[in-house]
Amino acid sequence: MKKIPFYILIIAFIISCGPTQNTTNSKNTHVQVAIDLVNVIDDKVNVRIHPGTISTPDVVFYIPETVPGTYSDDDYGTYVDDLQVFSKSGSTLNVERTSPNTWLIKDAQKLNHIQYKVNDTYDIEAEHSIFSPSGTNFKENEQFLLNLHGLVGYIKDQEEYTYAIDINRPETIEGTTSLSKQESQTYTKATFDNPKQIDSYLAKRYFEVIDNPIMYNKPNKEVFDIEGITIELSVYSPNDAVKAADLKETVESMMKAQKIYLGDINTTDRYSILLYLSTMDAEDAQGFGALEHHKSTVVVLPEMLPKEAMDEAIIDVVAHEFFHIVTPLNLHSTQIHKFRYNDPEMSQHLWMYEGITEYFAQHFQVQQGLVTNTEFYATIANKIANSKSYDENMSFTEMSQNILDEPYASNYGNVYEKGALIGMCLDILMRENSNGERSLLTLMKELTDRYGPNRPFEDQAIIPQITAMTYPAIGEFFEKHVIGTVPINYSAFFSKVGLEYNSYQVPTEYFLDQETRTPYIDVSQVDKSIFIRKGIELHSFFKEMGLQGGDVIKTINGTSYNLSNVYALIGEAASWKEGDAISFTILREDQEIIVEGKVTIPMINKATIIELQYFVEGPELRLRQSWLKGS
Numbered sequence: 001m002k003k004i005p006f007y008i009l010i011i012a013f014i015i016s017c018g019p020t021q022n023t024t025n026s027k028n029t030h031v032q033v034a035i036d037l038v039n040v041i042d043d044k045v046n047v048r049i050h051p052g053t054i055s056t057p058d059v060v061f062y063i064p065e066t067v068p069g070t071y072s073d074d075d076y077g078t079y080v081d082d083l084q085v086f087s088k089s090g091s092t093l094n095v096e097r098t099s100p101n102t103w104l105i106k107d108a109q110k111l112n113h114i115q116y117k118v119n120d121t122y123d124i125e126a127e128h129s130i131f132s133p134s135g136t137n138f139k140e141n142e143q144f145l146l147n148l149h150g151l152v153g154y155i156k157d158q159e160e161y162t163y164a165i166d167i168n169r170p171e172t173i174e175g176t177t178s179l180s181k182q183e184s185q186t187y188t189k190a191t192f193d194n195p196k197q198i199d200s201y202l203a204k205r206y207f208e209v210i211d212n213p214i215m216y217n218k219p220n221k222e223v224f225d226i227e228g229i230t231i232e233l234s235v236y237s238p239n240d241a242v243k244a245a246d247l248k249e250t251v252e253s254m255m256k257a258q259k260i261y262l263g264d265i266n267t268t269d270r271y272s273i274l275l276y277l278s279t280m281d282a283e284d285a286q287g288f289g290a291l292e293h294h295k296s297t298v299v300v301l302p303e304m305l306p307k308e309a310m311d312e313a314i315i316d317v318v319a320h321e322f323f324h325i326v327t328p329l330n331l332h333s334t335q336i337h338k339f340r341y342n343d344p345e346m347s348q349h350l351w352m353y354e355g356i357t358e359y360f361a362q363h364f365q366v367q368q369g370l371v372t373n374t375e376f377y378a379t380i381a382n383k384i385a386n387s388k389s390y391d392e393n394m395s396f397t398e399m400s401q402n403i404l405d406e407p408y409a410s411n412y413g414n415v416y417e418k419g420a421l422i423g424m425c426l427d428i429l430m431r432e433n434s435n436g437e438r439s440l441l442t443l444m445k446e447l448t449d450r451y452g453p454n455r456p457f458e459d460q461a462i463i464p465q466i467t468a469m470t471y472p473a474i475g476e477f478f479e480k481h482v483i484g485t486v487p488i489n490y491s492a493f494f495s496k497v498g499l500e501y502n503s504y505q506v507p508t509e510y511f512l513d514q515e516t517r518t519p520y521i522d523v524s525q526v527d528k529s530i531f532i533r534k535g536i537e538l539h540s541f542f543k544e545m546g547l548q549g550g551d552v553i554k555t556i557n558g559t560s561y562n563l564s565n566v567y568a569l570i571g572e573a574a575s576w577k578e579g580d581a582i583s584f585t586i587l588r589e590d591q592e593i594i595v596e597g598k599v600t601i602p603m604i605n606k607a608t609i610i611e612l613q614y615f616v617e618g619p620e621l622r623l624r625q626s627w628l629k630g631s
Contacts, residue, residue, distance in 0.1 A: 001069045001354070002320045002416070003131065003289035004301075004313060028053040033152055033165040037216065038196050040140045044081065044117040048191070051111065051155045059108040063153040064341035065101045067134065067210055068328070069291050071346070071403050071412060074130045076150045077101030083116035101342055118151050123283035126526050132287035133298040137276070141170050143217045143236050145276055147291075147298065149210035149341070159206040167199045167214070168192040174219050175199055176234035178272045178295035179212035207339070211293045215274040222248040227259045230270040237277045241303055242310070247275070250311045251318065257368040258322055261360075263631065265445055267330045267453070272296035273318060277303035290317040292324035294453070320361040326444050328353040330453045337456035348459050350400035351482055355419020356440065359427070362420065366628055373628060377499070377609035380424065382518075384490055384501075385607060387417035389537045389549065392487040396422070401459075413535035422482060425493050426474065428627055432496055433471040436626040443470065497627055498612050498620035508539050508604040510573040521553070521566075528563035529553075529587075539602035545584065545595050552587035 032050040039046065051059075063077035077100045085093040085103075087110040094106040105111060121128065121135035122145075137145040152165070164182070168191075169175065182200040192198070203209045217236040222244040224231050233251055235244040251273065272295065278285040280302050290299040299321075301313050328336050328347075335347040347353070366376035390411045396418070402408040427440035446469060451457050457465065463483065467475030480486040491501045512519050520542065522533045532542065534549035553561055561569050576582070576599045584595045611624075 001071070001131070001133075001289065001291050002317045002358075003287070004317065027055075029158075029161045031154075031158060031161050031163045033163060034191050035146070035151060035165065035167045036192050037138075037144050037167060037169045039168075039193050040138060041117075043123065043138055043140070044119055045138055045144075045151065046115070046117055047151055048113055048115045049153065050113045052158050052161045054108045054111055054155070056108060057106070059105050059111070060098075060156045061095075061103045061105060061114060061153055062156065062342050063101045064149045064210065066344050066404075067149045067341060068336060068339050069293075069324075070131060070134050071350075072129070072131070073344075073404060074128075074134070075100045076130075077153075078128075079119040079121060079136075079150060080153075081117045081119065083114065085114050086112050088112040114153075121150065122285045125284075125286050126282070129526075130287075131289070131291065132276075132278070132285035132300040133289060133291035135285070135287075137285070141172065143173070143238070144169075144215070145236075145274070145298070146214040146216070147210075148213065152209050154206045154341075161205065163203040163206060163209050165201045165203065165209070166191070167201070168195055169197050169199060169216055171197045172218060173216045174221075175214050175216045176221060176232055176272055176274060177201070177212050177214040178232075178268075178270050178293070179203060179208070179214065210341075211295075213274060213293065213296060213298050215276065215298070220244050224248065224252055226252070226255050228266070228269060229259065231255060232270070232272045233275065234272070235275045235277065237303055238279050239303060242277055244275075246307065247310070247314060250314060254315055254319060254370075255322060257370060258319060258364055261364040261368055261441075262326070263441075263445075265326060265448065267325045267448075268295045270295055271322065271325075273299065275299045275301070275314075277301055279303055288313075290321045292321040292329065294325070294329045297321035297324075316361075319364070320358055323357045323360040323364075324353075326360070326448065327356060331444065331448050331451055332456055333459045333462065334456045335459060337454075344404065346401055346403050348397040348401045349462065350403065350415045351396045351419050351422045352462075354415040355421075356423040356426075356444070358416045358420040359423030360441070363424075363427070367630075373611070376628070380421070381501075381607040381609050383417045383420055385537050385605060386535065387414055387421060389535055390414040390418065392418075393485045395485050396482045397463075410534065417535075418488075421488065421490065425477060425481070425488060425490075428493050428496055428623070429473050429477060430470065431626045431630065432623055433473055436622065436630060438470075439626075439630065441631065494609060496620065497624035498618075499609050499624070500612055501607060501609050503605055503607045505540075505603045506606045508602050510539075510541065510576065510602055511570055513604065523563045523566065524552075530561050530563070530566060530569070537605060539604045541600050541602035544600060545582075545597045547584065547586065547595065548588065550588070553584060554587055554592070555583075555585040557583055 029052045031052055034048040036046045063080055065075055066073050083103055085095045085105050087093055093110060096104045098104050120138040121130050122137040134147055136147055136150040137143060179201045182202050215234055220243060221232060221234045233244050233248060235242055274296060278300060285300050288301055290297050299317055333347045333349060335345050362379050365371045366373060394411055399408045399411055403412055423440060430438050430440050430443055463478050481488050494501045511521050518536060520533060521530050523530055529552050531552045532547055532549055578599055578601055580599045582597060582599050586593050586595060
């Protein structure tokens with residue numbers, strides 16, 4: 001998963017401008033699902049599920065509480081209404097809702113099918129915190145974003161059954177997905193009240209259902225091939241402002257570079273990019289970024305972004321999500337492989353799943369010449385600065401295992417900062433200890449060959465396994481800086497490759513670092529309030545005022561601010577004078593606080609990573625060349 005702060009995208013804009021029943025006594029391990037996108041009533045989609053054979057008196061039906069890649073409890077069952085259970089004779093069976101996501105069904109051996117309606121999440125984002133790329137959108141006759149974990153439930157102990165999914169859709173829209181499409185329909189047209197065009201898909205198990213989102217919209221798609229991988233780029237642009245053809249060159253060149261970087265890692269023969277562009281209206285998606293899947297990604301961005309900003313955002317999020325085909329999608333622990341959708345157990349290894357993925361997403365750009373060495377160094381320096389806003393003394397494995405709970409949940413953003421830096425350090429160590437013969441990427445290839453998508457590793461075993469496969473220095477690094485709580489001395493790693501790391505203070509602006517386009521504030525999806533961002537290093541003025549990440553700014557000098565006048569706030573701050581009195585009214589943990597002080601020039605710690613010129617030859621230069629340009 002990769003999130004983009006709402007406000008940074010705004011800044012980019014400003015700067016840019018009835019089935020046949022099984023009649024035999026043999027066990028039926030086939031689940032049939034019907035989703036009706038034609039007969040949408042009150043913005044709700046009807047879903048009908050015929051489970052496999054049931055041999056117990058009672059069963060539990062689930063809609064997922066959480067899904068892989070989100071690292072949050074989202075309770076998708078909340079959006080299910082009017083769930084009914086029918087017997088083979090057509091009578092209703094007794095069903096009791098026992099939690100937001102579970103239903104207890106009595107006399108289950110008589111069960112024929114379960115039927116219910118589903119609300120979408122985009123038009124009520126003010127009422128929940130579901131990340132938009134993992135949500136759903138139903139726009140009758142125009143667009144449907146189907147993250148199937150929000151629509152299709154499962155009977156306990158039927159997660160390994162095959163799922164045949166039939167979708168009745170309007171003829172004017174088409175679907176894009178990496179889910180396997182079937183030629184024949186499982187259901188007759190009589191299953192649907194008003195059959196139009198029926199698409200049929202097959203998933204080998206429930207995981208494949210939730211791992212393959214489907215986006216329906218009028219045709220706006222580009223299909224191309226990269227080294228044997230068929231790429232589908234489908235775009236929903238509500239105002240027809242963006243065509244898939246406009247983005248093809250950016251996506252194609254980026255993914256070609258990624259495939260060259262990955263070399264012989266071939267984990268899929270197709271990949272779907274489902275790009276949803278939001279109007280940013282009150283009843284549309286507000287959470288921008290992407291969610292990864294084995295063979296696809298859902299990306300949500302504002303439609304209003306200019307071409308340059310759109311390209312930058314796509315490179316940022318799609319590169320990250322595509323590299324997830326390495327981990328965790330094809331290298332993961334038992335906690336991921338046998339994911340408990342309604343009683344999640346988290347893995348210890350977010351340093352791998354998100355951190356290494358983010359490192360690859362940045363490193364491939366310098367290795368493939370898409371950015372300069374200096375630009376890459378600036379990205380690394382920025383990650384070091386951002387990582388210091390989190391708890392540097394927190395064990396990464398402990399944080400990962402407890403990421404759904406505090407204080408660990410508040411440190412989740414560090415998986416993209418320190419997590420990526422962990423990847424960098426491991427890469428340098430691998431190259432140093434192998435005289436340039438091995439790297440972090442080759443290690444991941446070795447691990448993928450050893451395990452792969454269908455052979456998960458045990459959570460406690462993978463770090464000892466990596467140590468045994470590599471060098472003592474790797475094991476020591478894990479013990480100190482990943483399992484342990486010792487902060488990483490980045491200067492020591494840079495010295496290995498002939499670089500010097502320097503930190504100093506420079507003035508910045510009150511609400512935006514123009515040089516890096518890093519905003520210090522963001523906007524709430526729920527109520528459009530302005531708050532100080534967490535997970536970044538705050539400048540000196542905010543620190544002197546006693547402001548903290550997460551503080552909601554209600555007023556400044558008596559003037560109220562929110563999304564509607566955020567531009568005015570930026571303009572007015574430019575006229576603040578050093579020494580002037582200033583007063584903030586903030587909301588912190590539901591308590592309103594008045595903070596008063598004097599305006600000072602905001603200073604921020606900056607860092608530079610420079611190449612030491614006296615390393616014109618020798619081991620440092622050779623290691624640097626291996627790190628930046630080697631495989």
